[in-house]
Amino acid sequence: MSGTSADGIDVAWVDIRGRGLRLRAKLRDFCTVAYPAALRHTILRVANSNRTPGLSVAEISQLNFLLGELFARAVRRACRRFRLSLKKVDLIGSHGQTVYHQGRPGRLAGLRVASTLQLGEPAVIAERTGRPVVANFRPRDIAAGGQGAPLVPLVDYLLYRHPSRGRLILNLGGIANLTVIPAGASLIEVFGFDTGPGNMVIDALAARLGRGRFRFDPDGSLARRGQVVEPVLAELLRHPYFRRRPPKTTGREEFGEHFANQLWQRASRASGRDKLRTATELTVRSIAAALDRFVLPRTKVQEVILGGGGARNRFLVTRLRETLPQLHFLPAEQFGVGEKAKEAFAFAVLAYLSWHGEPANLPRVTGATHPVILGTITPAPPRKERK
Amino acid sequence: MSGTSADGIDVAWVDIRGRGLRLRAKLRDFCTVAYPAALRHTILRVANSNRTPGLSVAEISQLNFLLGELFARAVRRACRRFRLSLKKVDLIGSHGQTVYHQGRPGRLAGLRVASTLQLGEPAVIAERTGRPVVANFRPRDIAAGGQGAPLVPLVDYLLYRHPSRGRLILNLGGIANLTVIPAGASLIEVFGFDTGPGNMVIDALAARLGRGRFRFDPDGSLARRGQVVEPVLAELLRHPYFRRRPPKTTGREEFGEHFANQLWQRASRASGRDKLRTATELTVRSIAAALDRFVLPRTKVQEVILGGGGARNRFLVTRLRETLPQLHFLPAEQFGVGEKAKEAFAFAVLAYLSWHGEPANLPRVTGATHPVILGTITPAPPRKERK
Numbered sequence: 001m002s003g004t005s006a007d008g009i010d011v012a013w014v015d016i017r018g019r020g021l022r023l024r025a026k027l028r029d030f031c032t033v034a035y036p037a038a039l040r041h042t043i044l045r046v047a048n049s050n051r052t053p054g055l056s057v058a059e060i061s062q063l064n065f066l067l068g069e070l071f072a073r074a075v076r077r078a079c080r081r082f083r084l085s086l087k088k089v090d091l092i093g094s095h096g097q098t099v100y101h102q103g104r105p106g107r108l109a110g111l112r113v114a115s116t117l118q119l120g121e122p123a124v125i126a127e128r129t130g131r132p133v134v135a136n137f138r139p140r141d142i143a144a145g146g147q148g149a150p151l152v153p154l155v156d157y158l159l160y161r162h163p164s165r166g167r168l169i170l171n172l173g174g175i176a177n178l179t180v181i182p183a184g185a186s187l188i189e190v191f192g193f194d195t196g197p198g199n200m201v202i203d204a205l206a207a208r209l210g211r212g213r214f215r216f217d218p219d220g221s222l223a224r225r226g227q228v229v230e231p232v233l234a235e236l237l238r239h240p241y242f243r244r245r246p247p248k249t250t251g252r253e254e255f256g257e258h259f260a261n262q263l264w265q266r267a268s269r270a271s272g273r274d275k276l277r278t279a280t281e282l283t284v285r286s287i288a289a290a291l292d293r294f295v296l297p298r299t300k301v302q303e304v305i306l307g308g309g310g311a312r313n314r315f316l317v318t319r320l321r322e323t324l325p326q327l328h329f330l331p332a333e334q335f336g337v338g339e340k341a342k343e344a345f346a347f348a349v350l351a352y353l354s355w356h357g358e359p360a361n362l363p364r365v366t367g368a369t370h371p372v373i374l375g376t377i378t379p380a381p382p383r384k385e386r387k
Numbered sequence: 388m389s390g391t392s393a394d395g396i397d398v399a400w401v402d403i404r405g406r407g408l409r410l411r412a413k414l415r416d417f418c419t420v421a422y423p424a425a426l427r428h429t430i431l432r433v434a435n436s437n438r439t440p441g442l443s444v445a446e447i448s449q450l451n452f453l454l455g456e457l458f459a460r461a462v463r464r465a466c467r468r469f470r471l472s473l474k475k476v477d478l479i480g481s482h483g484q485t486v487y488h489q490g491r492p493g494r495l496a497g498l499r500v501a502s503t504l505q506l507g508e509p510a511v512i513a514e515r516t517g518r519p520v521v522a523n524f525r526p527r528d529i530a531a532g533g534q535g536a537p538l539v540p541l542v543d544y545l546l547y548r549h550p551s552r553g554r555l556i557l558n559l560g561g562i563a564n565l566t567v568i569p570a571g572a573s574l575i576e577v578f579g580f581d582t583g584p585g586n587m588v589i590d591a592l593a594a595r596l597g598r599g600r601f602r603f604d605p606d607g608s609l610a611r612r613g614q615v616v617e618p619v620l621a622e623l624l625r626h627p628y629f630r631r632r633p634p635k636t637t638g639r640e641e642f643g644e645h646f647a648n649q650l651w652q653r654a655s656r657a658s659g660r661d662k663l664r665t666a667t668e669l670t671v672r673s674i675a676a677a678l679d680r681f682v683l684p685r686t687k688v689q690e691v692i693l694g695g696g697g698a699r700n701r702f703l704v705t706r707l708r709e710t711l712p713q714l715h716f717l718p719a720e721q722f723g724v725g726e727k728a729k730e731a732f733a734f735a736v737l738a739y740l741s742w743h744g745e746p747a748n749l750p751r752v753t754g755a756t757h758p759v760i761l762g763t764i765t766p767a768p769p770r771k772e773r774k
Binding site for chain 2: 039123262
């Protein structure tokens with residue numbers, strides 16, 4: 001898979017066996033294959049065309065095929081690096097490159113429609129690798145009334161469920177999201193949502209303070225020396241997103257540059273450190289508030305499994321621990337799947353489930369009306385190749 | 388399926404059984420469900436965005452989902468009209484709406500890439516109908532080095548092959564294309580290509596002559612009373628496309644408005660009838676030349692099965708018969724599948740083949756390096772719906 005920042009293609013080699021709750025998945029190896037710089041530029045231009053539309057349909061169509069070639073090449077390169085013969089690969093799961101995602105309906109030609117678009121033509125991947133490909137995971141959940149995201153919580157459930165401990169999987173990406181797995185929960189009891197900003201506002205402020213010299217506050221050391229500007233924080237916490245009931249997802253539209261500018265202006269007399277501290281506290285308190293409002297009234301939680309880039313911001317983690325003293329924090333790494341490999345690993349597992357005809361969206365997480373089998377299957381070449 | 392003119396969605400109900408050469412397909416019923424006018428406008432704008440790029444990726448993504456909804460609705464409406472329970476439908480084949488097709492490589496970000504893009508999200512169709520869907524037929528052939536078209540010749544083979552007669556399937560659409568099935572041929576011996584203009588130039592001239600009063604020359608009666616402007620015809624027949632070796636495909640890029648204008652200007656002193664006659668003769672002679680150059684040196688042909696809108700242009704058909712007196716002409720209708728239903732019927736058969744893991748492109752027709760299984764499979768809901 002490739003994330004929204006379009007840095008490159010993550011390839012995970014995963015051994016999977018068993019079905020249902022006896023499914024066992026083991027990460028064997030992982031690597032990232034970078035995109036050529038020119039192509040990354042094209043991807044980001046397509047993905048941002050919503051703000052300045054100037055695309056031709058040819059560009060989308062060609063980019064889809066070109067990304068298919070690059071995904072296939074990434075698989076082949078990764079297999080060489082893993083010393084794994086492609087012939088031994090049973091199935092490829094390809095998330096593709098998201099260039100558009102709108103889980104809640106927008107308008108087209110007077111009609112309301114939600115949609116998502118991942119590029120990376122699976123026919124090209126299947127043809128170049130000779131393996132079957134499961135791709136386009138998100139559309140089916142949207143077709144069933146869901147937001148098409150997040151899809152990783154099912155894999156969280158498989159990795160992290162515990163018979164007697166309620167667990168919270170907290171992923172501190174640009175946006176912070178959480179998955180709640182009650183003690184001894186069945187799949188249907190798992191729920192989750194985006195709490196609001198994770199690193200997004202902190203990074204935006206740090207970039208502005210660093211004036212290009214550094215892109216983020218290394219392990220939160222600047223914020224640590226600042227003071228919270230309480231009136232500004234209180235105002236930011238009144239953002240309606242925080243009170244909206246889950247399932248809910250958010251993104252750059254709500255907590256991107258525009259939101260960071262608001263913090264900057266409202267705290268204009270405060271120092272840079274104070275601004276960073278306030279942004280950090282916004283992440284911490286919005287997570288705590290989400291727990292109080294939407295999680296703890298429904299179920300007990302004892303442990304937090306922490307992941308995402310924000311887990312490397314030591315001050316942010318310290319403040320989370322201080323604010324949620326009743327919870328025991330565990331790093332995601334100790335469960336066998338490192339942070340970087342997590343999503344690619346997850347889509348390998350999701351591909352396996354689709355291949356076996358098992359539903360893999362969680363309606364209480366995505367908002368879908370019912371479970372669905374995700375994705376499309378592109379077959380491998382026939383056994384007797386008629387070349 | 389829906390054709391490039393985006394008038395509406397063709398739905399064919401087809402009974403299919405057997406495998407390989409014993410496959411039997413019978414058209415049970417057929418109807419067309421019109422697109423809403425506003426949506427047709429949007430589709431044509433997207434499809435034409437290559438000339439005036441001004442799209443956002445949101446439009447493509449939303450149009451894909453919206454078309455999925457409309458294709459699903461068309462299936463449901465057609466089933467009601469056919470008095471066929473959806474539950475009795477084993478499989479849906481959805482060609483989708485082509486918004487881009489470039490079988491020969493173009494450039495993107497400095498790289499060469501051929502591509503094709505059909506919209507009409509299969510996840511939406513599967514979700515709304517509860518049936519499995521085979522879709523996206525063309526990409527795999529392009530991935531295998533083909534032009535992704537034409538795909539109908541395999542179905543021509545199944546319908547029209549004959550143990551002792553060589554047959555030519557001549558389809559007079561906007562572009563004229565032919566499929567050659569030698570007597571007693573195996574699949575691999577079938578070949579075909581676009582010969583050049585079918586009705587495209589005739590229609591463009593007739594529209595200009597009619598000034599909006601009529602869109603084409605009814606059964607060729609105007610052209611019949613005209614004279615061929617021989618020097619102009621000779622010049623037009625020097626177009627390099629006619630000499631290019633098959634497999635080859637062409638379209639509006641080569642024989643559209645621009646080409647019709649050339650005829651108009653070069654024959655500027657001739658009457659409208661003479662221009663129409665010249666355009667008609669261009670179609671006839673380019674087909675005859677294609678036979679002489681690329682078909683008859685390779686195989687014997689006794690019969691022509693004539694289809695496409697041009698088969699209703701009586702003068703065009705008369706001239707074809709006169710020019711090819713050694714061939715016996717048969718109307719496509721007598722083989723059980725009417726002209727209008729032909730393509731929808733064909734994609735039902737192609738879906739069946741993909742579902743059973745059988746390759747369905749013809750390398751000597753599309754130019755692919757080998758046969759491939761076409762399309763992607765989007766599964767039906769699981770049997771035990773966990774609602």
